[in-house]
Amino acid sequence: MLMIPAKLRPGDTIAVFSPSSPATATAAARYRRGKEYLEAKGFRFLEGSLTGRRDFYRSGTIRERAEEFNALVRDPNVRCIMAAIGGNNSNSLLPYLEYEGLCKDPKIIVGYSDVTALLLGIYAQTGLTTYYGPAVVASFGEFPPFVDETYTYFTDIVTERLTLPHTLPTPPQWTDEFIDWNSQDKAKKGRVNALLTLHPGAATGTLIGGNLNTMQGIWGTKYFPEITDGTILMIEDSLKDAATVERSFSLLKCAGVFERISGLILGKHENFDDMGTGRQPYEILQEVMGDVDFPVLAEFDCCHTHPMLTVPIGAKVRLDADAQTVTLLEE
Missing domain, CATH: 3.50.30.60 (LD-carboxypeptidase A C-terminal domain-like)
Known part of the structure; x- marks a missing residue:
């Protein structure tokens, strides 16, 4: 059965996690720009445990990356879990995710690229709608006008202003x-x-x-x-x-x-x-x-x-x- 997470509201907490690439460490200025952008929109922002960390090509060990995500799943204040970026190894986390926790407290899970593995895996295992969409570093660390359009398209879908049917716009x-x-x-x-x-x-x-x-x-x-x-x-x-x-x-x-x-x-x-x-x-x-x-x-x-x-x-x-x-x- 399909589960739909609650819509995002002003003042809600968006948490960042790093399932693969250590972009919060390797592109720190862009990460800060993305974080500050979302905070300026009125959201609380919570950093996952691997923020600013790196283990060569990844943010941490498989178990560390899975636990970072699971800790955010268990936090009742977190309403949206957004990837910092993709990478190459998000699929390593799939055997260790707390799917039952997401069933008990469905949250908005969003990211793209390598995060596809998590989005599809969570949907397949739980029936929870996940969102192929922006990441903190890659998307919200961008400059206007494109960052503003990406933000609008994101909030069009995940906030209470969504009314169906909704035709996705074609950016000019x-x-x-x-x-x-x-x-x-x-x-x-x-x-x-x-x-x-x-x-x-x-x-x-x-x-x-x-x-x-x-x-x-x-x-x-x-x-x-x-x-x-x-x-x-x-x-x-x-x-x-x-x-x-x-x-x-x-x-x-x-x-x-x-x-x-x-x-x-x-x-x-x-x-x-x-x-x-x-x-x-x-x-x-x-x-x-x-x-x-x-x-x-x-x-x-x-x-x-x-x-x-x-x-x-x-x-x-x-x-x-x-x-x-x-x-x-x-x-």
Whole structure:
């Protein structure tokens, strides 16, 4: 049975956790900017136990990272647990999370990229709606105007002002400009936004998705939600090359995913390396998929680019590739 956490209210506590990369230590200035941004919006802010810590490529040992998260689950004052950033090893935590605690006190769990493993794993194990959306360092450490748009899209979904049905907006501009976080002191340059219809049609179903590269770390396990005829699959990736993207899309083909889903949403790809092909990820996807009979919408904005939409995993949505819209019908 689907569980929906209580909506976020002014004065509620947002807690940060570091499930993989030690970004609160390696990008301390950006972390402080994100923390101060959320505090300025009227939220209390609680730092997880690994804030400012690092263990080489990660924030702490597997057990330390799991306990940081579990401690926030047990804290009744925490209403939203937000990742600092992603990384590569969030899937290591899944056997050690306190799922029963989340069932007793459902909270908003939000993050993206490598945090996909936790969002999907928690949803699969508990039925709790989780949120593919912003992270403290990566998203709220950004500069205006993109940080403000990301914040609006986040609060549109997780606060009491959400009314259904709700059509997710298409941001007027987007960016994947690279500026080193430790030297960035200004806004990134925006580009005019446009979505792409790869296959026409419309479908209604349960949204399952996140970072495709991360999904491969839990594929075929009990932490990966079942993909059925009623699934609207959302996938995105970042900093990959054409060969890697083809391999990832081909996993979906070989696993029969394209034979089961009702619709597909492909997010923008941050700083894609086309390896001299001149081809974009959506063109590689078209080649791998072949002829399909479901709607496919590409260049969606719930991904590694700015600004970022927030999407509830497990929600009932309507994908209309002709109108280029994704509408939340039920959480």
